[in-house]
Amino acid sequence: MSNPNPASGSPDKDPVSGSPDKDPATEAARAAAGGTDRAATATAPKRPEPTARPSLGRLFLDNLWAANTVTVTVLAVLLAMLVGAVLIIVSDPDVLATYGYITARPADALSASWTVVSEAYANLFKGAIFDPEASGFTAALSPISETLTYTAPLVFTGLSVALAFRGGLFNIGAQGQATIGVVLAALAGFLLPLPPVLHLVVALIAGAAGGAVWGFIPGILKARTGAHEVINTIMLNYVAVYFLSWIIIQNGVQNPGRADAISKPVDSSAQFPRLLGEDLRVHAGILLAVLATWFVAWLLNRSTFGFELRAVGANPDAARTAGISVSKTYVLMMAIAGLLAGLGGSQMVLGSTANALTPLVVAQIGFDGILVALLGRVKPWGVLLAALLFGALQAGGNRMQSYSGISLELVTVLQALIVIFIAAPALVKAIFQLRAARAARLQTSLAKGW
Amino acid sequence: MEPGEIHALLGENGAGKSTLMNVLYGLYQPDEGEILVDGKPLKLKGPSDAIAAGIGMVHQHFMLVPVFTVAENVMLGAEQVRGGIAGFLDRRRARREVAEVSERYNLRVDPDAVIEDLPVGIQQRVEIVKALTRDVDLLILDEPTAVLTPQETEELLTVMRSLKAAGKSIVFITHKLGEVKAIADRITVIRRGKTVGTASPTASRDELAAKMVGRSVRLTVDKQPAAPGRPILEVAGLVVDDDRRIRAVDGVDLTVHAGEVLGVAGVQGNGQTELIEAIMGLRPLLAGTVTLDGQPVHGWPTKKVLRAGVGYVPEDRSVDGLVKEFSVAENLVLDIYDRPPFGKGLSLKPDAIAKSARERIEQFDVRTPSADAAVGTLSGGNQQKVIVARELSRPLKLFIAAQPTRGVDVGSIEFIHSRVIRERDVGTAVLVVSSELDEVIGLADRIAVMYRGRIIGIVGPDTPREEIGLLMAGVTPETATEAAAPAADAATPAPEGPGSEDEA
Numbered sequence: 001m002s003n004p005n006p007a008s009g010s011p012d013k014d015p016v017s018g019s020p021d022k023d024p025a026t027e028a029a030r031a032a033a034g035g036t037d038r039a040a041t042a043t044a045p046k047r048p049e050p051t052a053r054p055s056l057g058r059l060f061l062d063n064l065w066a067a068n069t070v071t072v073t074v075l076a077v078l079l080a081m082l083v084g085a086v087l088i089i090v091s092d093p094d095v096l097a098t099y100g101y102i103t104a105r106p107a108d109a110l111s112a113s114w115t116v117v118s119e120a121y122a123n124l125f126k127g128a129i130f131d132p133e134a135s136g137f138t139a140a141l142s143p144i145s146e147t148l149t150y151t152a153p154l155v156f157t158g159l160s161v162a163l164a165f166r167g168g169l170f171n172i173g174a175q176g177q178a179t180i181g182v183v184l185a186a187l188a189g190f191l192l193p194l195p196p197v198l199h200l201v202v203a204l205i206a207g208a209a210g211g212a213v214w215g216f217i218p219g220i221l222k223a224r225t226g227a228h229e230v231i232n233t234i235m236l237n238y239v240a241v242y243f244l245s246w247i248i249i250q251n252g253v254q255n256p257g258r259a260d261a262i263s264k265p266v267d268s269s270a271q272f273p274r275l276l277g278e279d280l281r282v283h284a285g286i287l288l289a290v291l292a293t294w295f296v297a298w299l300l301n302r303s304t305f306g307f308e309l310r311a312v313g314a315n316p317d318a319a320r321t322a323g324i325s326v327s328k329t330y331v332l333m334m335a336i337a338g339l340l341a342g343l344g345g346s347q348m349v350l351g352s353t354a355n356a357l358t359p360l361v362v363a364q365i366g367f368d369g370i371l372v373a374l375l376g377r378v379k380p381w382g383v384l385l386a387a388l389l390f391g392a393l394q395a396g397g398n399r400m401q402s403y404s405g406i407s408l409e410l411v412t413v414l415q416a417l418i419v420i421f422i423a424a425p426a427l428v429k430a431i432f433q434l435r436a437a438r439a440a441r442l443q444t445s446l447a448k449g450w
Numbered sequence: 451m452e453p454g455e456i457h458a459l460l461g462e463n464g465a466g467k468s469t470l471m472n473v474l475y476g477l478y479q480p481d482e483g484e485i486l487v488d489g490k491p492l493k494l495k496g497p498s499d500a501i502a503a504g505i506g507m508v509h510q511h512f513m514l515v516p517v518f519t520v521a522e523n524v525m526l527g528a529e530q531v532r533g534g535i536a537g538f539l540d541r542r543r544a545r546r547e548v549a550e551v552s553e554r555y556n557l558r559v560d561p562d563a564v565i566e567d568l569p570v571g572i573q574q575r576v577e578i579v580k581a582l583t584r585d586v587d588l589l590i591l592d593e594p595t596a597v598l599t600p601q602e603t604e605e606l607l608t609v610m611r612s613l614k615a616a617g618k619s620i621v622f623i624t625h626k627l628g629e630v631k632a633i634a635d636r637i638t639v640i641r642r643g644k645t646v647g648t649a650s651p652t653a654s655r656d657e658l659a660a661k662m663v664g665r666s667v668r669l670t671v672d673k674q675p676a677a678p679g680r681p682i683l684e685v686a687g688l689v690v691d692d693d694r695r696i697r698a699v700d701g702v703d704l705t706v707h708a709g710e711v712l713g714v715a716g717v718q719g720n721g722q723t724e725l726i727e728a729i730m731g732l733r734p735l736l737a738g739t740v741t742l743d744g745q746p747v748h749g750w751p752t753k754k755v756l757r758a759g760v761g762y763v764p765e766d767r768s769v770d771g772l773v774k775e776f777s778v779a780e781n782l783v784l785d786i787y788d789r790p791p792f793g794k795g796l797s798l799k800p801d802a803i804a805k806s807a808r809e810r811i812e813q814f815d816v817r818t819p820s821a822d823a824a825v826g827t828l829s830g831g832n833q834q835k836v837i838v839a840r841e842l843s844r845p846l847k848l849f850i851a852a853q854p855t856r857g858v859d860v861g862s863i864e865f866i867h868s869r870v871i872r873e874r875d876v877g878t879a880v881l882v883v884s885s886e887l888d889e890v891i892g893l894a895d896r897i898a899v900m901y902r903g904r905i906i907g908i909v910g911p912d913t914p915r916e917e918i919g920l921l922m923a924g925v926t927p928e929t930a931t932e933a934a935a936p937a938a939d940a941a942t943p944a945p946e947g948p949g950s951e952d953e954a
Contacts, residue, residue: 303796304788311784314775321732321762321770322785323753 076421127399128392145282151391155289156344157369158383160337167333168313173233174341175366176240177211181342184210189266199269211342219334223327263357281352297380458634475507476500506581507590516566571602676895679708682879688738690728698724700903706879713894714883721903761841765852774826779807814839831862852883
């Protein structure tokens with residue numbers, strides 16, 4: 001995939017990447033694009049002072065890259081909010097009316113627009129992070145609590161997608177894996193009579209196992225037959241959704257007191273403990289999410305399996321030649337990805353969002369997980385931060401809807417816009433005239449997932 | 451550059467030849483300096499400006515769409531349409547152009563052939579035709595021979611001569627001295643981004659090589675006579691298919707002894723790749739056995755074969771040898787990452803990996819900014835050194851090197867060759883596969899020539915090149931007595947593998 005990169009000397013526009021002889025050329029060009037001191041360090045490594053300088057140069061590069069990632073993300077969020085502001089204005093008939101006489105009284109239109117937009121975003125902020133007018137401990141912490149509640153499941157599905165992505169597979173099936181996870185976790189939650197802590201653990205294991213099986217199937221199909229995981233995971237998503245709809249209305253599962261499609265509630269012994277008292281919804285799931293992030297980070301970077309996974313993801317031929325079993329890696333990777341998604345799904349009934357199965361109990365966490373993974377640059381801690389952003393938008397959106405009367409869908413639009421801007425860093429950089437440093441590399445690595 | 455001149459640009463990998471030519475072709479912008487065409491300074495904003503100025507380029511890795519036909523590829527980027535706004539592609543005209551150009555310069559290509567079905571040499575010819583249809587006066591060929599068999603190279607040189615006769619100028623980028631001497635009118639040597647001198651093609655090989663690397667280089671491999679020991683690798687009756695399910699290896703018997711180098715010569719595509727992959731457990735065996743130090747290893751997974759003490763330098767380093775996105779340090783442990791001291795149980799030991807990487811980089815003279823640099827940013831020769839360093843840094847019984855110096859500069863070739871010989875001298879059995887006859891002759895103690903999936907003969911390194919060349923072309927001495935002659939004067943103390951002669 002050649003990456004049109006209008007911002008500068010397009011360092012990574014690299015039609016020749018396979019060529020051994022061209023690599024120094026691109027290296028030199030990259031250095032040239034980055035200014036003189038980088039050029040000095042990047043061409044110097046040939047020999048003169050091999051000790052301290054290259055590592056310093058490398059450090060500088062890394063920092064630059066890291067900084068740029070953050071910059072690009074922040075700017076993408078700003079851009080998305082700008083577009084969102086236009087949508088808010090356009091969708092408000094009263095404000096729109098003032099534009100009818102904008103030539104006569106421009107101040108009217110401007111102030112009306114400003115009011116509606118600033119109010120909306122203020123409510124978004126108040127709902128997600130902090131409400132200055134709130135009085136009392138509970139009210140002050142409520143926005144954060146809401147944000148974390150929405151964040152927790154997204155972390156799991158995001159990690160699920162990111163892990164598979166690093167291994168070269170595109171796991172669109174996080175939704176289905178989460179669905180099977182939620183079904184098994186709920187069944188374990190109301191069918192098994194177990195003591196408190198044990199019950200929760202068993203329910204989580206059931207959910208994780210369900211997700212793992214749902215990930216294992218496309219994994220083994222890919223490894224054995226080469227069947228494309230995108231097709232298989234999408235198909236399994238449907239199977240999972242209809243399985244959920246079917247099982248809810250079975251005898252012994254459906255809530256006997258209700259006529260609609262809803263299951264029995266999960267026993268309180270299988271619920272996550274709430275962290276900040278009964279009035280706030282934040283529960284221990286978020287701690288589990290942080291733990292999972294740490295685990296995935298360790299797995300990817302510090303474990304032999306992670307080494308295999310990354311090698312297979314980057315170059316399966318070389319991995320095979322080096323004696324790594326590509327099929328085994330695919331299968332294990334998809335099973336772990338499914339396990340993570342299954343855990344994420346489990347939170348939807350074991351946490352505080354719901355306590356019984358309904359057809360829409362998993363919401364969109366699987367598909368949002370894809371966005372979260374991309375936004376988090378398919379790195380575990382990045383995924384955690386991205387999930388936090390999505391959780392905050394979700395929590396703030398609820399308040400924005402009830403206080404400013406702006407539809408919750410705007411949040412979905414914002415999320416989508418952010419990801420679009422992130423996924424096209426060249427665009428953001430071109431808009432803001434940023435130097436295209438190295439983030440373009442990331443694009444190619446993302447694109448490999450296909 | 452004069453019209454009708456072939457100008458060779460000679461330099462090590464990473465010397466800056468390709469960068470220079472990419473600037474000339476408008477792919478990169480010069481930081482300073484200018485380009486003069488017909489005495490006028492030229493500012494190139496992109497390849498289209500370069501084409502307009504009469505400069506065409508054939509890249510080392512072809513820029514062709516594999517599923518398109520030759521004619522479609524030729525018109526790509528300069529599509530002719532007819533029917534006004536409807537914009538039908540004028541395929542007929544493209545076909546005619548292709549036919550015309552191939553007629554005029556004697557470059558035979560079928561305009562309707564699909565690129566992916568064509569051999570590499572023909573694909574390259576398509577690239578040249580493509581450049582010529584744009585009416586270029588100056589043609590840049592970037593390492594055109596790196597991917598070609600000796601025959602294809604010979605054909606390319608003929609094509610270059612006829613282009614020259616037609617008044618086209620050619621810049622010929624390479625690091626192969628023989629070709630330069632054969633074809634160039636003028637030679638410019640580049641080292642570390644600077645012109646270090648021009649030479650005439652009459653200069654000796656050693657002189658050119660010395661200019662290229664900045665010191666004198668031994669072009670012949672310096673080695674003691676081999677002292678072969680017990681047989682390490684024994685291959686018997688091996689039959690293997692290639693990816694298209696076509697028989698690639700058809701009953702091969704081979705024996706490699708401890709402390710000797712067995713060279714496998716042959717034109718590429720005669721089953722060498724499949725033979726090696728079968729030994730490594732990368733390709734299923736249809737028949738036959740592979741024995742390593744008395745133990746049958748066929749049917750073993752690759753990892754087990756590697757762990758049994760086999761080192762393997764794959765033929766295509768960028769596909770099979772390295773993970774380009776990985777750092778040098780990670781690539782140095784690519785096949786031993788889970789063994790102590792690099793990994794223990796489920797976890798890696800980054801400190802041990804980094805420490806060993808620093809040692810290997812030092813030992814094998816890998817020129818890299820740091821052990822953490824992505825391997826893809828190194829030059830070809832240094833990438834190859836990373837692979838060699840990885841494979842030679844554990845105790846081996848058998849070392850298999852396929853095309854160990856392809857696309858590698860002279861300095862690295864010398865280094866890699868000396869390492870191979872050193873490995874032989876400590877008593878490892880070495881199997882070298884190369885399509886460069888010089889390399890095989892230089893390294894090997896015995897040479898097995900492969901032709902159409904069979905070992906057509908095993909000869910000594912002192913056998914005349916012509917004789918080996920004939921064997922590579924499938925011509926064997928007819929009678930049994932004559933067949934015995936080369937084997938006899940091979941003067942190899944090692945016993946021949948059973949049945950190696952009757953393959954002929």
